[in-house]
Amino acid sequence: MKIINWGIIGLGDIAHQFASQFESDNANLLGVASRTLQKAFEFSKKHDIKKAYGSYEELAYDPEIDIVYIATPNSSHYADMLMLLKAGKHVLCEKPITLNRTQLNTVLNVAQSKNLLCAEAMTIYHMPLYKELKTNIQGNKYGKLKMIHTLFGNKQVSDPTNRFYDPDLGGGALLDIGVYALSFIRYFLSSQPEVKQTTVLLNETGVDESSSFHFRNKQGEIGTAALSFIANMPIQGVIVCENAYITVSDYPRASKATVTYSNGTTEEINLGDSSKALTYEIQAISQTLLSENDFSFLSLTRDVNELIDWAAKEWEMSWVFKDEK
Amino acid sequence: MKIINWGIIGLGDIAHQFASQFESDNANLLGVASRTLQKAFEFSKKHDIKKAYGSYEELAYDPEIDIVYIATPNSSHYADMLMLLKAGKHVLCEKPITLNRTQLNTVLNVAQSKNLLCAEAMTIYHMPLYKELKTNIQGNKYGKLKMIHTLFGNKQVSDPTNRFYDPDLGGGALLDIGVYALSFIRYFLSSQPEVKQTTVLLNETGVDESSSFHFRNKQGEIGTAALSFIANMPIQGVIVCENAYITVSDYPRASKATVTYSNGTTEEINLGDSSKALTYEIQAISQTLLSENDFSFLSLTRDVNELIDWAAKEWEMSWVFKDEK
Numbered sequence: 133m134k135i136i137n138w139g140i141i142g143l144g145d146i147a148h149q150f151a152s153q154f155e156s157d158n159a160n161l162l163g164v165a166s167r168t169l170q171k172a173f174e175f176s177k178k179h180d181i182k183k184a185y186g187s188y189e190e191l192a193y194d195p196e197i198d199i200v201y202i203a204t205p206n207s208s209h210y211a212d213m214l215m216l217l218k219a220g221k222h223v224l225c226e227k228p229i230t231l232n233r234t235q236l237n238t239v240l241n242v243a244q245s246k247n248l249l250c251a252e253a254m255t256i257y258h259m260p261l262y263k264e265l266k267t268n269i270q271g272n273k274y275g276k277l278k279m280i281h282t283l284f285g286n287k288q289v290s291d292p293t294n295r296f297y298d299p300d301l302g303g304g305a306l307l308d309i310g311v312y313a314l315s316f317i318r319y320f321l322s323s324q325p326e327v328k329q330t331t332v333l334l335n336e337t338g339v340d341e342s343s344s345f346h347f348r349n350k351q352g353e354i355g356t357a358a359l360s361f362i363a364n365m366p367i368q369g370v371i372v373c374e375n376a377y378i379t380v381s382d383y384p385r386a387s388k389a390t391v392t393y394s395n396g397t398t399e400e401i402n403l404g405d406s407s408k409a410l411t412y413e414i415q416a417i418s419q420t421l422l423s424e425n426d427f428s429f430l431s432l433t434r435d436v437n438e439l440i441d442w443a444a445k446e447w448e449m450s451w452v453f454k455d456e457k
Numbered sequence: 458m459k460i461i462n463w464g465i466i467g468l469g470d471i472a473h474q475f476a477s478q479f480e481s482d483n484a485n486l487l488g489v490a491s492r493t494l495q496k497a498f499e500f501s502k503k504h505d506i507k508k509a510y511g512s513y514e515e516l517a518y519d520p521e522i523d524i525v526y527i528a529t530p531n532s533s534h535y536a537d538m539l540m541l542l543k544a545g546k547h548v549l550c551e552k553p554i555t556l557n558r559t560q561l562n563t564v565l566n567v568a569q570s571k572n573l574l575c576a577e578a579m580t581i582y583h584m585p586l587y588k589e590l591k592t593n594i595q596g597n598k599y600g601k602l603k604m605i606h607t608l609f610g611n612k613q614v615s616d617p618t619n620r621f622y623d624p625d626l627g628g629g630a631l632l633d634i635g636v637y638a639l640s641f642i643r644y645f646l647s648s649q650p651e652v653k654q655t656t657v658l659l660n661e662t663g664v665d666e667s668s669s670f671h672f673r674n675k676q677g678e679i680g681t682a683a684l685s686f687i688a689n690m691p692i693q694g695v696i697v698c699e700n701a702y703i704t705v706s707d708y709p710r711a712s713k714a715t716v717t718y719s720n721g722t723t724e725e726i727n728l729g730d731s732s733k734a735l736t737y738e739i740q741a742i743s744q745t746l747l748s749e750n751d752f753s754f755l756s757l758t759r760d761v762n763e764l765i766d767w768a769a770k771e772w773e774m775s776w777v778f779k780d781e782k
Contacts, residue, residue, distance in 0.1 A: 278667060278688045281608060285697060287719055329654040331671045331679060342603060344671045344681050346656045354656060356669050358681055363603045363697045364719055366704065372610060372688045379691065394612055394689055 136418040137162040139197040141188040142204035143175045151179035153410035159418035165191035192219035206302025210235040217242045222249040228311045231452045233441040256315045257429045258412040260404035275374030280355045282313040285365025297337045299451040304339030305361040312384045314436045316369050317355035324435045325349045332447045385409040461743040462487040464522040466513040467529035468500045476504035478735035484743035490516035517544035531627025535560040542567045547574040553636045556777045558766040581640045582754045583737040585729035600699030605680045607638040610690025622662045624776040629664030630686040637709045639761045642680035649760045650674045657772045710734040
């Protein structure tokens, strides 16, 4: 049986989580790269990884590597993906996959022309709980879907040198936590929203620190999101159907949902393991490569990226579009 | 000591609750009126009330009555208030006080010219819990106020003859449950919103069945609301400050709030009694009349009414404005 060989570039916190959760019958974490060899070497020792490189390019041109997980800063995703695709590697890129639609269209076109997979590392799409909820919703178990409400507040020290507030590193609440809220909404909505509204508060650095959103699609389903970097909020998703509503806490990696039926009875659904969110992702992507099927969440990634792109334009965050020709 | 004598017109469910919760050192429930004498008589027997009338006008012109609680259908509030004010009575009118701003301005002008109190029966303004939370927020206990998020879904059978969907009776989710969400938001916001956005789904009868709102004021505080008549939702308010967020369930008559501080610790605040929501209201209004002070929530009522009026115009719900000249 063929084994998919993975590499990682960008060796921060999320890369450590990725390596710790790497567990797959069909895949192997073969190599890691950092801008400094020492860091790559330490990382590879810690996680028992065979190869370590002191530049991303060396890993990119290692013929044994099939796919690279990109865990570099948001602002580097675009260039890193282009470099890796050019080197003939499939890529799984940390969220947000790109800062804007122009970047996304470019990388997807390159990937398609080379018959390579290019996917966003969005945990929500791979949690077993959500597959079950979506099956139930599509099977009309709770009646027609009507509304989806999300909150996500994650307080970050307001400091212009903090990466969360730095436009040069692709900061802002929308790109960091909003991408989860929008992916949750889009995953469950029957179609992409047609009506879109937003209001925002920008930080002195020009990135968004708080915002809220409404979306409505042609089925009349309404989605709302509220985000904040300057205050904590419950990280909560509520899916409202005609005959029941479903509450999910900590939705980026959830394994538990509570269903409240119209008659007042409640039901708990427990499925999957929050601590294996990246394992599910690694297994799904490896399986896609082995099956040579198309990656099934690409259209959702495109749609979420389109919503982010629209919001950034509404908010006149010109730094998001600086790479556009 | 002077005693305030109350009357009620419109003897449905909420009037029964009002009579059951009537409890005040300074006030007495003296008379009730219905369009049929038999109904008024039965109501007065049940609640041990001295006087019963078979028309609203008879109660209005009883010189012993000081103030009348109006519990008639939404569509009748305006005419009923004008009739009672003309008869020289103070009025406490069930929410929503009027269908639009023109109606509200007219009744408030009449009330002012006659030096009469004209107030909306909005439980939120009188719950002891909220006074405490507002004091804490204004005292900066939780850091700066940033966002307020509200959900309210209350499933009603979708039937054109159901009063909740009947435009002729002032139906729709905004006028029935939205007025609570907007009053909760406005009570805590430092000022009236300047930026307003909304999206809606209208029922076949022309009333709103689901909607969502964003508001932002000049302090940069954001308020959001999502309403539905076609599905249940959590009835939840979340007040987000820089150093803590406060969660309140069943906010129209809440006596419990949970404060979650940024360091993760939580604190429960229990204050007041949900089953005495109308008692608090009756006592506050009676005390206002005895003190001859202005009613302190009139400006909030005006602001909430202005938001409702704006939404109804955005939604082109022309039936809301049919009484306008």
